[in-house]
Amino acid sequence: MKARVHVMLKNGVLDPQGEAVRHALGALGFDKVEGVRQGKVIDLDLAEGATEADVTAMCEKLLANTVIESYSIEMA
Amino acid sequence: MKAAVVVFPGSNCDRDLAVAFEQAGFDVSMVWHKDSALPEGVDIVGVPGGFSYGDYLRCGAIAAQSPICKAVVAHADRGGYAIGVCNGFQILTETGVLPGALLRNAGLKYICRTVNLKVATSESVFTQGYNSGDVIGVPIAHHDGNYFADAETIKALQDQDRVAFTYEENPNGSVADIAGILSENRRVLGMMPHPERAADEGHGGTDGAAVFRALAGMVTAA
Numbered sequence: 001m002k003a004r005v006h007v008m009l010k011n012g013v014l015d016p017q018g019e020a021v022r023h024a025l026g027a028l029g030f031d032k033v034e035g036v037r038q039g040k041v042i043d044l045d046l047a048e049g050a051t052e053a054d055v056t057a058m059c060e061k062l063l064a065n066t067v068i069e070s071y072s073i074e075m076a
Numbered sequence: 077m078k079a080a081v082v083v084f085p086g087s088n089c090d091r092d093l094a095v096a097f098e099q100a101g102f103d104v105s106m107v108w109h110k111d112s113a114l115p116e117g118v119d120i121v122g123v124p125g126g127f128s129y130g131d132y133l134r135c136g137a138i139a140a141q142s143p144i145c146k147a148v149v150a151h152a153d154r155g156g157y158a159i160g161v162c163n164g165f166q167i168l169t170e171t172g173v174l175p176g177a178l179l180r181n182a183g184l185k186y187i188c189r190t191v192n193l194k195v196a197t198s199e200s201v202f203t204q205g206y207n208s209g210d211v212i213g214v215p216i217a218h219h220d221g222n223y224f225a226d227a228e229t230i231k232a233l234q235d236q237d238r239v240a241f242t243y244e245e246n247p248n249g250s251v252a253d254i255a256g257i258l259s260e261n262r263r264v265l266g267m268m269p270h271p272e273r274a275a276d277e278g279h280g281g282t283d284g285a286a287v288f289r290a291l292a293g294m295v296t297a298a
Contacts, residue, residue: 009179013179013224014179014182014222014224014249016179016180016181016182016183016184016222016249017180017184020184061141062133062137062141063133065134065137065170065177067169067175067176067177067224067225067226068177068179068224
């Protein structure tokens with residue numbers, strides 16, 4: 001059983017890395033990029049019986065800092 | 077007077093912090109991250125700078141879950157004194173002892189130099205050795221020192237006089253130039269600049285020594 005967690009900085013929180021990537025893309029001539037947000041993908045291998053609620057608890061406790069980050073979970 | 081300095085794998089300012097406490101007259105014990113209790117009768121806990129657990133996941137995130145951090149949080153919850161410097165500040169925000177979070181520097185670069193700080197309040201055991209408005213030179217050395225909190229939290233910090241230090245020239249994008257903040261009971265200080273690196277003539281400056289001198293005699297075990 002697997003879960004994929006996406007962690008992104010919340011809207012309104014400055015993302016200096018995303019901004020740097022946007023500038024770099026612009027410098028390469030990709031002039032149609034209006035914004036870049038960079039985040040993390042965390043893949044979890046889970047034992048049978050693990051639930052999305054378990055993964056939510058992991059996100060709240062450790063995987064995301066909800067002061068600055070939001071997260072989404074895909075169970076597969 | 078007893079101080080405990082926590083040591084994580086990757087801490088690199090633990091001994092500097094211990095020396096600063098010692099010079100101010102504290103008996104200092106070093107506490108390993110796997111310990112689950114602080115030494116008996118500790119008056120103040122120092123959470124040092126460095127790169128605890130390699131800064132994996134987020135700066136301070138793994139350290140915040142370590143056994144010793146649970147003891148540090150319990151110490152703070154019962155009104156104990158604590159100071160977190162640099163990575164220690166990041167760890168204290170990750171534990172929730174202090175509000176907000178530290179983001180990547182706005183300029184993306186690691187910055188290592190002495191900056192001017194304004195003492196924003198002298199109303200705490202940590203800052204009573206200064207006058208409000210004093211400008212002091214203290215080194216910073218961080219990549220993730222960009223203090224962030226939502227507008228409501230910032231307003232509460234300002235209304236409750238809990239901003240301890242601000243940058244005279246904001247080096248990292250911190251909201252409201254914030255360099256250090258106090259907990260609600262004013263007994264926990266978190267700051268990105270390193271007062272322990274400006275606490276001895278040999279450091280090239282002693283503007284940070286007043287933090288430790290002021291603590292001596294003022295803190296009591298909780």
